[in-house]
Amino acid sequence: MKVVTDQKLQHAKDEFVAQWGALGTQWGINRTMAQIHALLMTSPQPMCTDEVMEELAASRGNAHTNLKELVNWGLIRMIVVKGDRRDFYEAEKDVWQIFTIIARERKKREIDPALSILNKCAEETKDLKGMEAKAFHNQMKQLKEFVSFASKMSDRVASLRYGMAIQLASKILG
Amino acid sequence: MKVVTDQKLQHAKDEFVAQWGALGTQWGINRTMAQIHALLMTSPQPMCTDEVMEELAASRGNAHTNLKELVNWGLIRMIVVKGDRRDFYEAEKDVWQIFTIIARERKKREIDPALSILNKCAEETKDLKGMEAKAFHNQMKQLKEFVSFASKMSDRVASLRYGMAIQLASKILG
DNA sequence: CTAAATTTTCGATAAATAATGAAAATATGA
DNA sequence: TCATATTTTCATTATTTATCGAAAATTTAG
Incomplete structure (x- = not known):
């Protein structure tokens, strides 16, 4: 056996x-x-x-x-x-620790560089005139604001203790 | 000009x-x-x-x-x-739409397959005796439960309307 | 200091992935 | 129906990424 x-x-x-x-x-x-x-x-x-x-x-x-x-x-x-x-x-065997480490790493590789591109493109076009330029600028701004928001959320969630995260989650799932 | x-x-x-x-x-x-x-x-x-x-x-x-x-x-x-x-x-230019589409796709590619492996490995070892087997089974179970939880969260968040998501986020960021 | 054990680096090679371009298939209008 | 425009497929080629393995560097014990 x-x-x-x-x-x-x-x-x-x-x-x-x-x-x-x-x-x-x-x-x-x-x-x-x-x-x-x-x-x-x-x-x-x-x-x-x-x-x-x-x-x-x-x-x-x-x-x-x-x-x-x-x-x-x-x-x-x-x-x-x-x-x-x-x-x-x-x-590291603790699942919440593993999660927060991976979240931080992904943010660094995927979110931060995107944000920097979006900021640059929004900045470069903020004073341009004309419909097309305004539409482009607006799209960059929308994307930028969303990604920035996602970035903050990611930081915030990854900084929670497991217990807090579960509590928070119950509000969302419940 | x-x-x-x-x-x-x-x-x-x-x-x-x-x-x-x-x-x-x-x-x-x-x-x-x-x-x-x-x-x-x-x-x-x-x-x-x-x-x-x-x-x-x-x-x-x-x-x-x-x-x-x-x-x-x-x-x-x-x-x-x-x-x-x-x-x-x-x-599609709406940032929240873009986000939910990407979230769904990533879940499909990254979360679901992981969950299926973890379920299988947990199932295969659930009746085994011995410290080592129990430790392995327990690790699979922990991972599985966490990933399953992440999966549900992902679904739930991606199904929210933008306004609701913002409202929820304010609870987290605030 | 010397020799052995171990880690680290890195050019060469292999494997995986992405892109090409032309041929085949399909759809459209005369 | 036929000729033409357009889409789709796919074998070939190029590019990128991962891995190997041996040499160089480092560490440690005696």
Whole structure:
């Protein structure tokens, strides 16, 4: 029975890692990064680079680069095991933490640059005369205001504690 | 003065189209699709395929494919001009509409598939014994519940009218 | 200081994705 | 119906992005 359990567990884990990796590409992060994240989120212990390489059949360079990138995001952290000179890594497992980290990162990559373009185009056309120029300026302004609003919402929500977020959500869903 | 205005306007439009296109790639949609969307969002009239090709220096195949894709998303619509057998296209310009369309599409591509993986992995491990299996199952469950919650929120918010959304937002931002 | 272990970098290669352009299919008006 | 305009498809090519793997750099123990 123990063996069967282990097999089933291993199967589910492998599936999770593989599928999460495939999803990652939909998501704007590469397969290996998403796979490492999945692997560490479901690993009972921190893992070192060689274990990650082995588990995912990835090269050292690839494993290394993506481990560092995940550390940059804040989705995993480096762990020092004393008496061992290798670096180990463990994932943030709290779902709300994961969510806020991803929200911040996406805002940085997707919302902020859009806002800067919209601001620039709105600014450049604000004094122009003529129907067409006014229509363009107005469209930029509308977009800009909306994106700016979305940006603020994103910050606000990501800064809430989980409990507060749930409370807020109940107002929306209820 | 008219010429200067036209030049400035043209410059701002070109910039918007180019930059929006570059942003699109960050976004999981290809450059041409984002450029066409930018172009049509800021065009006073509907445009036909050849006009789009010309404006973006894109091939017919590329323009065609991405126009159709934008129609599928619901971000633009086909317009029939009588006495003209070409297809014309115009963009949805309302920012709240644009937002809800994109939210729906992202949910479909990013949230729903994640939820299905998490459900499967949680289901497969729900009866397993042992610490490790329980920990894995619990992690899947946590993730699943959160993603499912995010999915409901997304639906709910995207179904609101703009006025309601603003009202709700004021509770959050205020 | 030296040697071994480990991390980091990076040019080369592979894989995935986007774009082209021409041929085929379809629709329209005479 | 036929000729022409327009749309659609898709094999080929180009571009971008991801991965490899080995060399260089760094760290640590003795």
